Amino acid sequence: xxxxxxxxxxxxxxxxxxxxEMLQAVEDALDAYNLQGVEKLVVPLHSADMADLLEQLxxxxxxxxxxxxxxHLIEDAEVLTYLDEDVxxxxxxxxxxxxxxxxxxxxxxxxALGVIxxxxxxxxxxxxxxxxxxxxxxxxxxxNFPEYSAGRLMQREVVAVPMFWTVGKTIDWLRETEDxxxxxxxxxxxxxxxxxxxSLHLARILRSKRPVKVxxxxxxxxxxxPAEMDQxxxxxxxxxxxxxxxxxxxxxxxxxxxxxxxxxxxxxDEEAEDDLLKLGGVREDDLYRAVVDxxxxxxxxxxxxxxxxxxxxxxxxxxxxxxxxxxxxxxxMPIVASMGGNAGTQSLTVAVRGLAxxxxxxxxxxxxxxxxxxxxxxNGLIFAVIAGPIAALWFGDWMIGVVIGSAMIITLxxxxxxxxxxxxxxxxxxxxxxxxxxxxxxxVTDVIGFxxxxxxxxxxLI
Amino acid sequence: xxxxxxxxxxxxxxxxxxxxEMLQAVEDALDAYNLQGVEKLVVPLHSADMADLLEQLxxxxxxxxxxxxxxHLIEDAEVLTYLDEDVxxxxxxxxxxxxxxxxxxxxxxxxALGVIxxxxxxxxxxxxxxxxxxxxxxxxxxxNFPEYSAGRLMQREVVAVPMFWTVGKTIDWLRETEDxxxxxxxxxxxxxxxxxxxSLHLARILRSKRPVKVxxxxxxxxxxxPAEMDQxxxxxxxxxxxxxxxxxxxxxxxxxxxxxxxxxxxxxDEEAEDDLLKLGGVREDDLYRAVVDxxxxxxxxxxxxxxxxxxxxxxxxxxxxxxxxxxxxxxxMPIVASMGGNAGTQSLTVAVRGLAxxxxxxxxxxxxxxxxxxxxxxNGLIFAVIAGPIAALWFGDWMIGVVIGSAMIITLxxxxxxxxxxxxxxxxxxxxxxxxxxxxxxxVTDVIGFxxxxxxxxxxLI
Numbered sequence: 001x002x003x004x005x006x007x008x009x010x011x012x013x014x015x016x017x018x019x020x021e022m023l024q025a026v027e028d029a030l031d032a033y034n035l036q037g038v039e040k041l042v043v044p045l046h047s048a049d050m051a052d053l054l055e056q057l058x059x060x061x062x063x064x065x066x067x068x069x070x071x072h073l074i075e076d077a078e079v080l081t082y083l084d085e086d087v088x089x090x091x092x093x094x095x096x097x098x099x100x101x102x103x104x105x106x107x108x109x110x111x112a113l114g115v116i117x118x119x120x121x122x123x124x125x126x127x128x129x130x131x132x133x134x135x136x137x138x139x140x141x142x143x144n145f146p147e148y149s150a151g152r153l154m155q156r157e158v159v160a161v162p163m164f165w166t167v168g169k170t171i172d173w174l175r176e177t178e179d180x181x182x183x184x185x186x187x188x189x190x191x192x193x194x195x196x197x198x199s200l201h202l203a204r205i206l207r208s209k210r211p212v213k214v215x216x217x218x219x220x221x222x223x224x225x226p227a228e229m230d231q232x233x234x235x236x237x238x239x240x241x242x243x244x245x246x247x248x249x250x251x252x253x254x255x256x257x258x259x260x261x262x263x264x265x266x267x268x269d270e271e272a273e274d275d276l277l278k279l280g281g282v283r284e285d286d287l288y289r290a291v292v293d294x295x296x297x298x299x300x301x302x303x304x305x306x307x308x309x310x311x312x313x314x315x316x317x318x319x320x321x322x323x324x325x326x327x328x329x330x331x332x333m334p335i336v337a338s339m340g341g342n343a344g345t346q347s348l349t350v351a352v353r354g355l356a357x358x359x360x361x362x363x364x365x366x367x368x369x370x371x372x373x374x375x376x377x378x379n380g381l382i383f384a385v386i387a388g389p390i391a392a393l394w395f396g397d398w399m400i401g402v403v404i405g406s407a408m409i410i411t412l413x414x415x416x417x418x419x420x421x422x423x424x425x426x427x428x429x430x431x432x433x434x435x436x437x438x439x440x441x442x443x444v445t446d447v448i449g450f451x452x453x454x455x456x457x458x459x460x461l462i
Numbered sequence: 463x464x465x466x467x468x469x470x471x472x473x474x475x476x477x478x479x480x481x482x483e484m485l486q487a488v489e490d491a492l493d494a495y496n497l498q499g500v501e502k503l504v505v506p507l508h509s510a511d512m513a514d515l516l517e518q519l520x521x522x523x524x525x526x527x528x529x530x531x532x533x534h535l536i537e538d539a540e541v542l543t544y545l546d547e548d549v550x551x552x553x554x555x556x557x558x559x560x561x562x563x564x565x566x567x568x569x570x571x572x573x574a575l576g577v578i579x580x581x582x583x584x585x586x587x588x589x590x591x592x593x594x595x596x597x598x599x600x601x602x603x604x605x606n607f608p609e610y611s612a613g614r615l616m617q618r619e620v621v622a623v624p625m626f627w628t629v630g631k632t633i634d635w636l637r638e639t640e641d642x643x644x645x646x647x648x649x650x651x652x653x654x655x656x657x658x659x660x661s662l663h664l665a666r667i668l669r670s671k672r673p674v675k676v677x678x679x680x681x682x683x684x685x686x687x688p689a690e691m692d693q694x695x696x697x698x699x700x701x702x703x704x705x706x707x708x709x710x711x712x713x714x715x716x717x718x719x720x721x722x723x724x725x726x727x728x729x730x731d732e733e734a735e736d737d738l739l740k741l742g743g744v745r746e747d748d749l750y751r752a753v754v755d756x757x758x759x760x761x762x763x764x765x766x767x768x769x770x771x772x773x774x775x776x777x778x779x780x781x782x783x784x785x786x787x788x789x790x791x792x793x794x795m796p797i798v799a800s801m802g803g804n805a806g807t808q809s810l811t812v813a814v815r816g817l818a819x820x821x822x823x824x825x826x827x828x829x830x831x832x833x834x835x836x837x838x839x840x841n842g843l844i845f846a847v848i849a850g851p852i853a854a855l856w857f858g859d860w861m862i863g864v865v866i867g868s869a870m871i872i873t874l875x876x877x878x879x880x881x882x883x884x885x886x887x888x889x890x891x892x893x894x895x896x897x898x899x900x901x902x903x904x905x906v907t908d909v910i911g912f913x914x915x916x917x918x919x920x921x922x923l924i
Contacts, residue, residue, distance in 0.1 A: 017698065056823065175671065185664070206637070236479065240479055241508060273815060279738065281811070286812060302804060309801065313793050316792060316796065320790075324789045331775050339771065342767045353749075361482070379760060
């Protein structure tokens, strides 16, 4: 955990964060080659705001600023932890491995690990070599845990006492021991094998008399987290049980470290971002990425979409003859497909969110599916009543209204069904439903939409 | 803050949360009319798991279970705080206002407020009347703050001491005072006007000697939060500065309460859900909502989509004559529109997320926009090269390839541009970009896609 915001500027009540004026002032100073002015502006900023500033500057300006504040960066490496990964890479390229190591040695073990794990293998080796032994051991041990696991997330600095100590002894020990974490919110009671068997809020210690035994005030309902647990699982636990901190243990149950709720905030942010971006057909946040890399990462999704669009076109091609006779069909068919796609996306979004929040489970799935089909059916009926007459009046043919209305009902019903079933099936197949659902869904709704509309038209109108 | 998970079952290492077996066992006991069995299964559950159970049961079963565990529900109201709003309404309907009041009186002020603020006005009045005076005052004061404000979020129970106290006096006072919150992580130092002027980690107190003055160990960089501040703003602050807790103050700067990072977890979840659902065209999480209500809430977005789809159709109608001559155009035109829609959604998703994370600002907008246009242009070129030959071979006409290729470039370029500009403009107009962007975007990409493709076809092919 980091300390409560250490803020050097005084703008309470105003807009927080990096101000537009500050960014402007730095850019002006850069344009005027006033390097000392830049330093005076940038160095007093909170690390988080400094990170924002570096992110928002043009890459050339960023390089200049990093050059100017280099000694400060090495001294206060927290800036690095706040930087977006792409920008951090660029900043770290400007520093020597020894400088990075000096900087990281000052950070908490989890923060240092967070920076090092994102580095290229070669750079990582160099930095690891330059780290002081104690920090290197922590980081190397951390790297042995799988990516996105509790072991990567936890802070190694943890405070533990034996059950038989008294409050007085605990307080004396806390006062005398130099090498404790800066902040901690919970003390763990451990058995002789160093396994956590109880947790103790600091408030509980403060409010108990000195002769009271740790054993008698400890809370024994400790939910330990295996170091291999996936971070999404950890986040689920913290949310599910409104936890504030939890001990991380190795396979034999020994206390390794602690995860606190503020670490979980980042995980939740990442998870939410992941789902949002994947549903939008983007691999990862690429706001600061170069044009070519962005183009490449978006290409794959668009490529898949091209294939599905061609599949939908093949359906239209079947009915080319029908369209040739009634060109009005070409005008109206995108309406049906578009409504199907949107209704399906609604069901899909609710299902993907439900899966992420573990509210959509095999137990609730039948009920949710039935409901989505009913909703699709109802909205299909409503929009049949609306779109039917519009189409009929537009082309002066009541049967066209009947065709588009019936196609609307079929498509929206299918959209509700497939919008729910597709993510469920993907989840069962261990494919991330957020990333792949959209492709399948639009293929299904397009194919069914075009097929229903043009098929009914061929059958009824010709 | 709630205490660390109090878990009564022992399934460490296994799947956490409510198990499928438990749900099944409860349903079996219900089917066998074994009410005592249901009670034995349900009552020992953690409140969070009990809430999940109630959510996942069929509404009829839910009613039965609430009837069975009613005395427990009143004693341990925490279950209510974990319930989804729709399900909570149904559960609370089964309880008398006095029972709800008794239950809520046991909760922390912020949790009680969280339940009461969601109630209908009439029910709320009844419950408020039945609350003990102290709790009622806190809740009523809370209700006076705007919805989704810091005042609604904060916990009123807060620990504050004067600057001139010593560590010893503080500890003695903490030990002797009965009426303190269950858990707290930070003590605030206040001036004679009760304005927070410093914050004190409990660890700091524990590790200092008794004669040390609060003044000398306090951290004076306190970022106070005005009670009227919007909760999204509060969440931004906590994330930006990795804060753990912050004092909430009234207009004259007096300490009113405290917000801790675990309250922020819920806000972040809500925010993320909001953006995700709105981009998917859903108003709010409706997994547990009735069919008719869900149909109604989704209707409006589909209605807007119908209008935009008709606008796109009007563009096609302009070129009816062209399609009549070359029916292949009807087959190919959805491909262009679909690619435009998807590429636009990619840009849109990144922009909406960037706005939410405050990374896309007026300062960075020009750079981001320029990049998105370039990415659109590049991917347009690539897909022109891919789709052009496919279309040409399919319909045996090289000029059709040229037409679809050129239309692809124009559409993807426009998609990158509008996917970024639309949310920026909406944000400037104070309209939530997540909810409205999609409608405008697909209209723009459809219209441009159809216009470019059919227009070029009319010009080149005929």
